[in-house]
Amino acid sequence: MKITARADYAILAIFELALHPATTRVQARELAGSQEIPLRFLEQILIQLKKAGMVESVRGAAGGYTLACPAREISLARILEAVEGDVTLLDSRVKPCCVLYKVWQEIEKEFVKKLRSITIEDLVRRKIQDDRVLVYHI
Amino acid sequence: MKITARADYAILAIFELALHPATTRVQARELAGSQEIPLRFLEQILIQLKKAGMVESVRGAAGGYTLACPAREISLARILEAVEGDVTLLDSRVKPCCVLYKVWQEIEKEFVKKLRSITIEDLVRRKIQDDRVLVYHI
């Protein structure tokens, strides 16, 4: 019932990408550095995100990553699905016959709905707001 | 992000106990049999539930388990806390500095609130209703 480090990193990486202008390429090394993610581990995660169509990459000397679609189209649910396979509370072991099963399904449905409603754009907007509050405060 | 078998079994066991009259003792063997839970594994779980004050046990030849409090006072959250230690989405690794942290906390809060609102009594009520529907249907 825990968010995995993998998922956490994936969200942070995409978030960091979204903070850069859409046209500039950001290198894995830079993403790893700014969010304190082990580089080699992040590279694996980025491959998953690429396969899921959320980031694009350019190889070679001046290569790097960019978002493959608007931040508004990338929800937390989408990222979790990409790196964890699926976003479900029950695994296949549980039999769909009992009362409890229905209850879990209800809870899961609500949970996923929430995850689907929060996008990277929301996170960016929140951050900008937070930063502004901070500035006012000084 | 999965419910563990342990937690699932714990809820099923308490649910099964709640289906019996409050005064009758139910043996671990019987609970295990009716919910298809490995007996030895269930015994471990029952110990945890006992320590958390949700079940009482009587040893010896005519021993067994009973609920230690009304089914209405046993929420899913309480059971999960008893067998899994805590009900949190983030582990301590995540640093509370970033925007994402706040978002996770919001989601977690909502999730736990839901788990706290569903009690074993609710499950029993639902089951009775389901069974009645079934009877009507025949």
Added chain:
DNA sequence: CGAAAGTTGACTAAATCGGTAGGGATTGTG
């Protein structure tokens, strides 16, 4: 006392998690 039942702690096999490592493919630069 003896049988039935609960209790406990140690143990284990398998899966998952959080990474690391090596090497190959691709591309800009000198």
Added chain:
DNA sequence: CACAATCCCTACCGATTTAGTCAACTTTCG
């Protein structure tokens, strides 16, 4: 062209968690 920087792919590894088993012990009823 050579080379360095970068991404990509596969394999591996140690620690932890999960799911469960086993043996031995204690308690209680008859």
